Amino acid sequence: MDVKPKKYLGQHFLIDEKISERIAESISQSDKINLLEIGPGTGALTKFLLHENIDLISYELDIESIKYLNTEFPDLTVYNEDVLKIDWTKIFVGNYSVTGNFPYNISSQILFKIYENRTIVDEMVGMFQKEVAERICSGPGSKKYGILSVLIQAFYNTEYLFTVNEEVFNPPPKVKSGVIKITRNEIVKLDCDEKLFFRVVKAIFNQRRKMARNSLKSLLGDEKIDHVLMTKRPEELSIKNFIEITNMLESKINSLKTS
Numbered sequence: 001m002d003v004k005p006k007k008y009l010g011q012h013f014l015i016d017e018k019i020s021e022r023i024a025e026s027i028s029q030s031d032k033i034n035l036l037e038i039g040p041g042t043g044a045l046t047k048f049l050l051h052e053n054i055d056l057i058s059y060e061l062d063i064e065s066i067k068y069l070n071t072e073f074p075d076l077t078v079y080n081e082d083v084l085k086i087d088w089t090k091i092f093v094g095n096y097s098v099t100g101n102f103p104y105n106i107s108s109q110i111l112f113k114i115y116e117n118r119t120i121v122d123e124m125v126g127m128f129q130k131e132v133a134e135r136i137c138s139g140p141g142s143k144k145y146g147i148l149s150v151l152i153q154a155f156y157n158t159e160y161l162f163t164v165n166e167e168v169f170n171p172p173p174k175v176k177s178g179v180i181k182i183t184r185n186e187i188v189k190l191d192c193d194e195k196l197f198f199r200v201v202k203a204i205f206n207q208r209r210k211m212a213r214n215s216l217k218s219l220l221g222d223e224k225i226d227h228v229l230m231t232k233r234p235e236e237l238s239i240k241n242f243i244e245i246t247n248m249l250e251s252k253i254n255s256l257k258t259s
Contacts, residue, residue: 003042003062006062009062010103012171012173013042014041014045014168015170016168019164020048022162022179023048023125025048027049027123027125028123029053032052033053033097034095035049035055035057035098035099037049037058038058038083038100039060039100040058040065040078041060041062042069042072043076050076055092056076057078057079057091058078059078059086060078060079061081084109084113088120092120094120096120097121097122097123098114098123098125098126099124099126101127102128104128104173107128108148110126111151112148115151118155118156118184122184123182123184125161125179125181126179128177128178129177130163131144133179133180135148136158137159137160137180139153140235141235141236145234150201150205150239154197154239155185156185157183157184157185158181160178160179161181163177163178163179164177164178190243191243192243192246193250196249197242200219200242200245200246203216203218203219204216204242205234208233209233211232212229212232215234216230216249219249225252229244229245
């Protein structure tokens, strides 16, 4: 059965088995693990994930791909649902890892979904557009450092594994890809209001060229916080700095409520 890649789904089928095998081997498998594969397509990666150490569940939107997967991998559990719209706490009983050759058009949303489910997602090994992959692993001082860099690195250790060239896909994408691995760190909870932290990070990076004090006007209005961190631009701020700003902002908001 010939499965045609669908442009509207952002499908680029990986045709180099060595790369698929390398991705699979990068997933921690010391014990039996639960593993969510997003967008298996024609099973290029799936075939290397089907063994006794892994309890594998896949989500795929393309009906043609699902029919192919059901024929080639009859033991595979594959659901025809939008993984971005389901409740991730109900995929497995207990914690799990995530993998996939992710469609470029939803790769950032997948990372936000992982962030939302950081208490149950222990690890992710996946392929992204190279620019996105580098962004996730970038630190302060880099122009690639952004919202997802801060949010993901607040709770995960990140590692850029390797670059993948265009010609190993059908059809070839216009850009290179990058495979990264993120592994849950020891942080259970940030030392601040995490919902406010999320809003602060987004507000500051949404106006990259401005100092933090100007970017936070949407949250502070005409009120001001007199602190050196408020004169910094986004790429100059570490995760610790964002936590400090969040706490200052919360303190200011609370003082306004009681005044």
